Amino acid sequence: MQTVADPAAQRSPKAEQVLDAAAGVFLEQGFGAASMDAIAQAAGVSKATVYAHFAGKDALFAAIIERACARHAALLAGSDGGDADVESVLRSVGSDFLGLLLTPQTLAIFRVVVAESARFPALGRIFFESGPRRVLGRLEGFLRSAADRGQLRVDDPHRAAEHFLGLLKGELHLKMVLGIAEEVSAQAFDATVEAAVSTFLRAYAPQPSTTETQSASR
Amino acid sequence: MQTVADPAAQRSPKAEQVLDAAAGVFLEQGFGAASMDAIAQAAGVSKATVYAHFAGKDALFAAIIERACARHAALLAGSDGGDADVESVLRSVGSDFLGLLLTPQTLAIFRVVVAESARFPALGRIFFESGPRRVLGRLEGFLRSAADRGQLRVDDPHRAAEHFLGLLKGELHLKMVLGIAEEVSAQAFDATVEAAVSTFLRAYAPQPSTTETQSASR
């Protein structure tokens, strides 16, 4: 397996067509179960055309994962929330991020990367850098500045960002990854975000407040 | 794929021999890449013998996952810590659980189950019930009793247990799952456990203490 050199290489329309089809088949069936025949058929081209653009199954797989991760990363370049209060920013960021995590697309990418990271060691790193790493970095920056403004008490911003994401994912993400829960009710989603924000603020508040509620309902 | 009826069925020695070999091959190579030839060779028997004990590749795979989950579950039946102080129990439980999570065996099972849960819907549930579910249940019970004794302030014990495990897994577990970090230093391990316990106690302490430290070092 060799990684594609150009990050935003301009590919021929046919190549894009093949990539789109390959993404569908690979992410739906997994690497092992996906066949080049199925990909060619889904793309509406012959296998020879697929091989004219990609060296083989491995290269094609790497290409679709890299492209998916790049798109993933593009979605994570939103605004920081600016000058809003910490709780609002956390709620907004938490809702956005958990929503992205629970998307069928994101879950499919995660499953495939986890499954094949043993055989394609580069994949795990590509995924981590393009996804979790960016989220952690942005969150860490926000928490650090909030701490500088005295809005939070944070000794280790990286660890604090890690903690917020850990609180956020919780049982919901694991169940979705394992295919146990098909869909998430808006109620359960909001309750998870609210509970994560609430618990995080109780742990990292600048001055302990005894009146703060612990309830997850909004 | 059909699930094995007997939970603790007594199998012939040859069957156990095949199961052991199959576990090694499946967990190392994944379902798709593992071949029945490789399993038979690893077990030191012929393929016909494998098929004499298991209906096919699917049934064999299901059997090894179920056995692995059952063994997994057996490891989680430890003591509750009894009357020790909350912080000590959390540190002990957290250390044990994170240690189990980061075991090569546990990681391999998790990867394979995640990878194949789409094609074998029962696997995800079997894994969740035998692993995370038990941990959450035990932890939830402990937190509830600690709250009853006034040692913690917990409105929703299930959510609190979820939060502790989320804090515990953090970046470390994800990196290991993705194959980024080969081994974990004892220092990083302890720091993660300590940070999780510290943050959890700050969020769920019965009475906010302003003097408590946030540092993750011990």
Next chain:
DNA sequence: GTCTATAAAGGGATAGAC
């Protein structure tokens, strides 16, 4: 570049002897 047709190999599953 793109197609049809095919080669070459591997893997799941089984027949029949013992």
Next chain:
DNA sequence: GTCTATCCCTTTATAGAC
């Protein structure tokens, strides 16, 4: 129950015409 040998299908990858 266990083995050897084999069937049969799928899959990857390519050759050659256009």
